[in-house]
Amino acid sequence: MNAVRIHAAGAIDGLRYENCEEPQLERPTDVIVKLVATAVNRLDLELRAGANGRFSFPHILGCDGAGRIEAVGAEVGHLKPGDPVCVYPFVHCGSCQFCAVKEYDRCADRRILSQCEYGTYAEYITVPAKSCFPIPFGFSFEEAAAFPLVYTTAWRLMMTQGKLIPGEIVLIRGVGGGIATAACQIAASAGARIIVSSAKDEKLARAKALGFELAINDDAVDLAKEVRGLTAKHGVDLAVDCIGGADWGKSLACLARGGRLVTCGAIAGANPPTDLRRIFWNHLKICGATYPTRDEFRQVLKFFDYSGVKPIIDTVYALREAAQAHRRMEQRRHFGKIVLRTDG
Numbered sequence: 001m002n003a004v005r006i007h008a009a010g011a012i013d014g015l016r017y018e019n020c021e022e023p024q025l026e027r028p029t030d031v032i033v034k035l036v037a038t039a040v041n042r043l044d045l046e047l048r049a050g051a052n053g054r055f056s057f058p059h060i061l062g063c064d065g066a067g068r069i070e071a072v073g074a075e076v077g078h079l080k081p082g083d084p085v086c087v088y089p090f091v092h093c094g095s096c097q098f099c100a101v102k103e104y105d106r107c108a109d110r111r112i113l114s115q116c117e118y119g120t121y122a123e124y125i126t127v128p129a130k131s132c133f134p135i136p137f138g139f140s141f142e143e144a145a146a147f148p149l150v151y152t153t154a155w156r157l158m159m160t161q162g163k164l165i166p167g168e169i170v171l172i173r174g175v176g177g178g179i180a181t182a183a184c185q186i187a188a189s190a191g192a193r194i195i196v197s198s199a200k201d202e203k204l205a206r207a208k209a210l211g212f213e214l215a216i217n218d219d220a221v222d223l224a225k226e227v228r229g230l231t232a233k234h235g236v237d238l239a240v241d242c243i244g245g246a247d248w249g250k251s252l253a254c255l256a257r258g259g260r261l262v263t264c265g266a267i268a269g270a271n272p273p274t275d276l277r278r279i280f281w282n283h284l285k286i287c288g289a290t291y292p293t294r295d296e297f298r299q300v301l302k303f304f305d306y307s308g309v310k311p312i313i314d315t316v317y318a319l320r321e322a323a324q325a326h327r328r329m330e331q332r333r334h335f336g337k338i339v340l341r342t343d344g
């Protein structure tokens with residue numbers, strides 16, 4: 001089969017589109033999926049560069065995927081060859097005390113697909129049958145490959161951890177990124193009032209064109225002051241900050257009393273300065289989230305089925321163009337998801 005592999009940790013030119021051995025059914029509970037589309041996530045860039053991985057080389061990156069069932073193991077009864085599926089992109093040990101009670105997010109051996117085993121930048125992948133779900137109604141394979149990691153993570157951030165309720169005011173920073181864009185769509189469907197921010201005017205213009213009219217350039221103005229002005233001094237009930245770094249304090253400063261800040265990323269730095277007094281004086285809550293559960297994945301599928309929302313796709317490349325796709329993400333030129341089609 002054709003796949004994009006890396007033979008060492010390093011730069012973009014290390015992504016090689018090449019022929020390699022097709023995966024086999026390893027367990028009777030596994031299936032082989034013939035992938036039609038996969039998507040690029042920031043995790044892929046980190047793994048390529050040598051961070052957060054537990055694998056040997058050569059290795060196949062990618063954790064998002066959608067396609068058709070190619071073959072099923074002897075104990076798989078609910079799937080058959082030809083079925084269209086999207087892949088739940090997380091892996092758990094399945095046998096620890098937490099997995100036993102379906103608290104997969106607390107499993108000591110939890111990981112994202114491709115952090116350890118082969119990923120989805122390939123024509124075929126072997127995954128547990130229980131990781132395959134029906135594609136949301138009306139979705140193309142590109143759309144079905146664009147949502148698994150970022151939409152389920154954004155869902156966990158806002159709904160499970162952030163406990164968003166209709167009518168609340170939400171600040172979403174770094175609009176244009178995969179998680180932030182997903183968060184905008186979920187919050188809008190949940191009936192929240194949304195303020196978006198970015199340091200790039202072109203991303204704010206794109207957000208406005210999509211209907212997110214309260215858009216602030218957080219590099220050019222005092223973000224907290226602008227937010228207070230837009231909210232009659234209330235501030236926001238929930239802030240989504242996956243940027244971190246020196247600007248983290250700006251998100252905290254935007255929160256209303258009793259507000260929540262949710263985070264799942266630290267692109268600009270993992271050790272931001274924090275004024276602890278702001279947290280205890282204002283009764284703030286800070287919540288993290290990674291590793292959404294299968295149940296949250298199922299909730300997201302239902303959300304897509306009944307809301308009519310579809311993931312925002314920035315660009316579709318052929319798999320052989322993975323380097324261009326990585327470059328686009330690395331240069332932060334994208335708005336929404338970058339998708340790779342495996343048939344080219």
Ligand SMILES: [Zn+2]
Pocket residue numbers: 092093094095096097098099107108109110
């Ligand atoms: Zn476990």
